[in-house]
Amino acid sequence: MKILIHRHAGQLIDILSIGGDSIPVGSLNCISAFWYLAKEYPEELILWCEERIYKDLNLEEINKIFHHDLIMASYAVYSEYLPRAVGYIDHMPYVNVNRNVSYGTWFMSTDVGGIKGNTLLKFKHFFSKESDFGFLLNSIAKIGLENGLFCYSVPSLIVNREIPLVKKINADNSDLFRFVYSHYTTIWTTILFFCFISKEKNIPIKSYISAFFNSKKFKKEIDLRDLPIKSTQLSQLSNNxxxxxxxxxxxxxxxxxxxxxxxxxxxxxxxxxxxxxxxxxxxxxxxxxxxxxxxxxxxxxxxxxxxxxxxxxxxxxxxxxxxxxxxxxxxxxxxxxxxxxxxxxxxxxxxxxxxxxxxxxxxxxxxxxxxxxxxxxxxxxxxxxxxxxxxxxxxxxxxxxxxxxxxxxxxxxxxxxxxxxxxxxxxLKAPMGGFRIKKVFKWEAESPQPKPSPTVMALILKYYTLEQRYGYKLSMFLKFYRKQTIKNPIAYFKIMNKSWDKSLYWGKYLLDQS
The missing domain is CATH 3.90.550.10 (Spore Coat Polysaccharide Biosynthesis Protein SpsA; Chain A)
Known part of the structure; x- marks a missing residue:
């Protein structure tokens, strides 16, 4: 195990072995040292840690957390990299992280975390020129999760600390738009821009335009098959x-x-x-x-x-x-x-x-x-x-x-x-499939009909961030515009807002009844 200690994700402070011995690496910066450690110690776990967190690093839990080679884990103590605005264009569960438990997510923090050296090297081809440590970690996890890397937010990486309230976001608008353009289909960059205009009352035109001059990483394939998974966790459970x-x-x-x-x-x-x-x-x-x-x-x-x-x-x-x-x-x-x-x-x-x-x-x-x-x-x-x-x-x-x-x-x-x-x-999807017993819902007499379905709205209200809700609404409006007959955009958005409000009412009603 090697521990990379940094200050504010930029300045390299020290590199320590598990016994506490310092490893000299010259004048390398944080990212260069990260790649260096992966190359020199491919069979070891490479941890990163903000210098003020090092004393709270929970070394006793490390083997339990990283119990096979395809695990990447971190925990946000003081800072997260991406702002919650990424929820405007990403409506998956990975965005709204429950920081009280081990939670599957590609959201990585520069505060503390780790990845196996030979696993990290699989991503160097795509990111060898990246100069932002937070962008690098989140990009590796974003691509890795789709290719079989197991990515987590794990509170047990630190000891003797209540679950802290993260106060700092490291990425600015330029970083956010660059990340979205790189890791999502291109249309989402434009949807994010419209969300900023309509919801944030901000016009980040420079960040929006500059994003298109970056390389795409969306759906990049990473072959991890030569890194076999064999967990070291021992189960005491029966096969019952x-x-x-x-x-x-x-x-x-x-x-x-x-x-x-x-x-x-x-x-x-x-x-x-x-x-x-x-x-x-x-x-x-x-x-x-x-x-x-x-x-x-x-x-x-x-x-x-x-x-x-x-x-x-x-x-x-x-x-x-x-x-x-x-x-x-x-x-x-x-x-x-x-x-x-x-x-x-x-x-x-x-x-x-x-x-x-x-x-x-x-x-x-x-x-x-x-x-x-x-x-x-x-x-x-x-x-x-x-x-x-x-x-x-x-x-x-x-x-x-x-x-x-x-x-x-x-x-x-x-x-x-x-x-x-x-x-x-x-x-088999047998012929009598589906719900088979048709229930008439109270909202079926509404005009216009609620959109989305009130049960879907209940799910949105229960688990989505505010940004995810707004992004879902905007993307749904844009998606259905081509599928209906009202071509006047003002009239269309007016009727869709009514449908959304009806869905919102019935979604809240369902949650109140449960």
């Missing part, structure tokens, strides 16, 4: 796994799923089957299946109340195993999926995993293991300890967004969401 399987009106599909689970090389401990059938006089259609002999405990719950959130929550109340598989009733599951998934979770040192989840005629689009910006409620395996007090919110019942909300609850408890394309479950 419970399956939560909600269903409504799909007897044949449920039988197929149960048979797939019967044939697993790792047999589930429990399969919790929640059957929904509305109507006071209705009885179960699955008694024949329930009476069959299964190699697992089949817990059958029958309810006349509908709603997948309600059904899954009934299942969560019955969980007793160390792991939970959230499963849909029209899945096809190869015999090794559960066993392979738990092996992958241990290899990666993570707490959950989302499998690939394609329909029979679809191709897999994302082909790298990586941190995931969403969550799949029909193809996830999660460590049970993170599900305590986590439930599917009835705010989103019969609507959209319950899976994203569930994923955000996990993130805010320190459970990162990981996607693994090498684990695959097929989603």
């Amino acid at each position: 796994i419970d399956v939560i399987l909600p269903t409504i009106g799909r007897t044949e599909q449920v039988k197929q799923v149960l048979n797939d689970l019967r044939n697993q090389s790792l047999t589930p401990y429990q399969v919790i089957l929640i059957e929904q059938k509305p109507g006071e006089d209705h009885t179960s259609d699955l008694q024949g299946l329930v009476k069959e002999k299964w190699p697992f405990q089949l817990v059958h719950i029958f309810t006349q109340r509908t709603g997948v959130c309600y059904a899954r929550n009934l299942g969560l109340e019955k969980v007793i195993s160390d792991w939970v598989f959230l499963c849909d009733d029209d899945n096809r599951i190869a015999s090794s999926v559960l066993s392979d998934a738990l092996s992958e979770i241990r290899r990666l040192g993570v707490n959950m995993i989302n499998t690939a989840y394609r329909q029979p005629d679809e191709n897999i689009i994302f082909k790298k293991i990586k941190q995931w910006g969403t969550f799949g409620a029909g193809n996830s395996i999660v460590k049970s300890e993170f599900l305590e007090n986590v439930r599917f919110s009835n705010t989103f019942e019969h609507g959209y967004g319950e899976d994203k909300d569930f994923g955000m609850q996990l993130r805010n408890r320190g459970c990162d969401i990981i996607y693994d394309p090498f684990l695959e479950i097929t989603h």
Whole structure:
């Protein structure tokens, strides 16, 4: 381990080995020393640390934090690099960081952090001329996260300190526009400019124009396959796994799923089957299946109340195993999926995993293991300890967004969401798919209709920063302009504002009712 101690992300103060010995590097600046250490010590962890934070560096936790070679982590103690204005054009969960837990994000701070030397060298080709340490760290994480680098904000990097209130932003408008142009599709640079004009009452014309003279890094490929992941974390948990399987009106599909689970090389401990059938006089259609002999405990719950959130929550109340598989009733599951998934979770040192989840005629689009910006409620395996007090919110019942909300609850408890394309479950999308029970919402009589859907608005209100909300609104307005008949932009924005306000009203209503 080598520790690069700097002052204000520019001046190199010292480089220390783990024993405290200083390493002479001449008159190098902070970034030059960073690359030098990666080249000279590729098998070691390279830490960076602001000089006034060094005494609080939590060396005892370092091995636990960096438990495999493809981890980059930092923590903002006094300063962050990018301003919250980046939320105008980035609406992913990585932007609104929960600093109280280990949280998956590409937001990096120059205050304290680390990355393995040979991992850092993978990025030198793109950034060897970069002179801004904060820009460099955030760029590495931004590209790296899409290519399989695991990036985190980790409060345990420091000791004996309450979660501080970050007061300093290092990047100015020029840095922000340069970053957005480099790492996003070009249109977002213009949207950011309009957000500054309309929301910030600022016209950063120089920053906007100069951004276009920088090189693009968007969707750059970094091959990290020769840096194999093998976590040093040792799991004390068993392989016991419970399956939560909600269903409504799909007897044949449920039988197929149960048979797939019967044939697993790792047999589930429990399969919790929640059957929904509305109507006071209705009885179960699955008694024949329930009476069959299964190699697992089949817990059958029958309810006349509908709603997948309600059904899954009934299942969560019955969980007793160390792991939970959230499963849909029209899945096809190869015999090794559960066993392979738990092996992958241990290899990666993570707490959950989302499998690939394609329909029979679809191709897999994302082909790298990586941190995931969403969550799949029909193809996830999660460590049970993170599900305590986590439930599917009835705010989103019969609507959209319950899976994203569930994923955000996990993130805010320190459970990162990981996607693994090498684990695959097929989603048949059976003909009776979707919500199957049509609910008439109170806002369906509104004119104009709320836009976005009030359940989507509830998700925005619950998890987006103010900048993300405004950016989402503006980008949605621009997106739908080409798809409607009102070509007068003033009239169009007037009607869209009415639709937005109605969505805002009903979104708040849903949250108040939950």
